[in-house]
Amino acid sequence: MNQEIQTTFQNDISLTIKREDLIHPFVSGNKFRKLKYNLLQAKAENKTTLLTFGGAFSNHIAAVAYAGKEQGFKTIGIIRGEEILDKIEDNPTLKFAQENGMQFEFVTREDYRHKSEASFIEKLKEKFGDFYLVPEGGTNELAVKGCEEILTEEDAVFDYVCCAVGTGGTISGLINSALSHQKVLGFPALKGDFLTDEIRIFAKKDNWNLISDYHFGGYGKINLELIEFINAFFEENKVPLDPIYTGKMVFGVIDLIHKNYFPAGSKILLIHTGGLQGIDGMNMKLKQKKLPILISNG
Known part of the structure; x- marks a missing residue:
């Protein structure tokens, strides 16, 4: 509109x-656009879990949690900053994501810098099994197609x-x-x-x-x-x-x-x-x- x-x-x-x-x-907004074709691709690949990255107040984390629940996916959020591990109840974004079924993995800010490296992703696969990876902020070719x-x-x-x-x-x-x-x-x-x-x-x-x-x-x-x-x-x-x-x-x-x-x-x-x-x-x-x-x- x-x-x-x-x-x-x-x-x-x-x-x-x-x-x-x-x-x-x-x-809402660009998160809906960015996730549209990624969710379709995840279904086409028969994935049942979405994994993504974000900070403590990330719009993207909140959107993936809700969209995943709505579309029948499990969701995992790799969250930047171990210091907020015990503060979820005080954080409206993370509380919302958790209420919509997202599982969190809190990592140090240093480790978070390696989130795009193959070795980092491989360790996540060893821990969580197979998943469809949605980049931080949701940006990839399918996201651009949606936008x-x-x-x-x-x-x-x-x-x-x-x-x-x-x-x-x-x-x-x-x-x-x-x-x-x-x-x-x-x-x-x-x-x-x-x-x-x-x-x-x-x-x-x-x-x-x-x-x-x-x-x-x-x-x-x-x-x-x-x-x-x-x-x-x-x-x-x-x-x-x-x-x-x-x-x-x-x-x-x-x-x-x-x-x-x-x-x-x-x-x-x-x-x-x-x-x-x-x-x-x-x-x-x-x-x-x-x-x-x-x-x-x-």
Whole structure:
């Protein structure tokens, strides 16, 4: 569903947000897209278990747990950080995943860095038996195929398509399906320049740019300015934004409008990639820091 943002911007620029967060109540946004063809492939290979990786508040972990339960798979989550082993009840993301049947394996941050190595995967197979491996964040060729379905015929009217970037799968799908007159802009949620190479593995066109000025200090980092922006955006448009990905992207796009980055008359489509389950976890941290909390409903 596309929802026009009613705010009047300079130079006759219009903003519309694609509500991918509304696709599914628990497997929302790009996670639904990324898992769609991976789940079909797992069934085609007669796999009964999904194994994947993520951090303590991972949207991906929550989505795989629910999708696995819904589709009849056992699920295993390799979780970064042994220190949260005895804190599952205090963690809304992990508690949700566990309630939906996910089995956890907590590993040290050092070991987690080796998660893509064959020897690490082999040890997991020795421990858990046969499984279908879904990469951290869900990005692989099948995930990109799913994300290519985000844009539809009605989106042909837009000049710019903007999305947050984590592992690069979503933007790669958008790049591949964007029309010749459209420019895709990605807003990384992480520091670093490695994403360009990751995206080029899957992207088949050069119709895109990364804008790396709006990560707010890095992955999972947030400040008072971003909190106030997300809350004001919700009050004005009744659209909740997550603070890790989409909130930063929307902040960046609106800031660029004010800085005259976009030509007059531009029609901009914002992709809401979901991730709202992470708000509860972020609000726990904000309360500890005595900062205002994020509002995500009336």
